Amino acid sequence: MFKHIYGLLNGQELGELREIAAAATFVDGKISNPHSQVKHNLHLNDEDAYKRSSAIMAGALMRNEEFRGFAIPKKIAPPLITRYEPEMRYGLHPDMAFMRTHEGPIRSDLSCTIFLQDPASYEGGELHIKLGDGNLRFKGELGSAIVYPSTTLHEVEKVTRGERLVGITFIESQVVDPAKRELIYELNEVAAIEGANISTESYTRLQTVQQNLFRRWGDC
Ligand SMILES: O=C(O)CCC(=O)C(=O)O
Ligand SMILES: [Fe+2]
Structure with a gap:
């Protein structure tokens, strides 16, 4: 299941994030995955x-009811x-099942891309997710x-003009099984x-059914 969360960040947060990005240093994204032959991007490295940018993005996710309802988050990797x-x-790549973060290890149940750039300002750069023979493409609003x-195989397609600026993060859910999580969410x-x-x-x-299902299928 996929969830598009509109208006996750307010104007002030967006402004701060873009200011932080404009002033920060970036390095080759292979820093987090040195053996990858397919990763050609830049990571903020400052x-x-x-600290400041991940706090803004993690805060925005955690106060968002749609996100909390859908992801049932236990841990969020600091967004980068x-x-x-x-x-x-x-x-095309799968995400690593377990990741180390400076806040401790997490299991990646859900991945999340936060769009920090107006989609009209760059060409290409769609997040393409393969579902068997099906294909989904996302290029989110600012x-x-x-x-x-x-668990999906996915890629970020080549950017042909402009700059794609995003925040990326991974979420460990209180409900590991995606089918069970979806039933609880519904x-x-x-x-x-x-x-x-x-x-x-x-x-x-x-409410008793909701809580008892959660008790059976979730963990804290
Ligand atoms: O930039 C994105 O939308 C996704 C990046 C990605 O797939 C990853 O960092 O593993
Ligand atoms: Fe990925």
Whole structure:
């Protein structure tokens, strides 16, 4: 399942992130994956800038109800600003199952791209996700984010004009199994939408089902 979160970042946050990116130093993205033959991008590499920018993006994700409902996050890797200049791309790859972050190890259940650039200002650079013979392409609006399963094979297509600036992060969910997470998400969404339209007794029973499913399928 895929979730597009519109308006994740407000104007002030976007401004700060773009200012941080403009002043920071970037290095070859292979720093995090030296053996990759397909990774051609740039990672922000400046401790203070990383701290400030990841706090803004992680804060925006954690206050966003849509994100929390969909991802049921346990841990979020500090989001990292990544830049693609013309001719840069990140060829088809799977994401690593386990990652080390300076806040400790996490399992990547979901991957997330936060779009920090107006899509009209660059050409190419679509996030392309393969689903068997199917293909999904995302080029999000400024300030929006796409959350997708880390289990997919995906790539960032070549940027042919302008600059693609994004924040990337990985999320460990309280519900490991994607099918179970999706069922909990759907049930919670319907309960939130319809809760006021059913009797108090039925709503209480529904809440019991929600909590007991979560208790069975989730972990803390
Ligand atoms: O930039 C993106 O949209 C995704 C990058 C990516 O696939 C990764 O860092 O593993
Ligand atoms: Fe990836």
